Amino acid sequence: MDQIIEEIRRYRDEYTKSHNYDLIEIYRDLKEKQEKSSKKIVSFSSKPARFFIKRENKLSSQVL
Numbered sequence: 001m002d003q004i005i006e007e008i009r010r011y012r013d014e015y016t017k018s019h020n021y022d023l024i025e026i027y028r029d030l031k032e033k034q035e036k037s038s039k040k041i042v043s044f045s046s047k048p049a050r051f052f053i054k055r056e057n058k059l060s061s062q063v064l
Helices: 003-018 023-036
Strands: 050-055 058-063
16 A cells, blocks of 8 residues: 555544544544634635436536
8 A cells, every 4th residue: 555645544543543533522623723723714605506417318407
């Protein structure tokens, strides 16, 4: 396996283990780090979801 992938998986496991694999605790930790960071946070506006319907051998797109 790729050495970089192994390192990422090892770090990920150590990080989640340090938070007892608790997703809420991990979320709070990441949120706290984000708030302390001086980096600009970018959010993108959400777009309506699209789904495709097959009609008479043609696909048509519709917005939900």
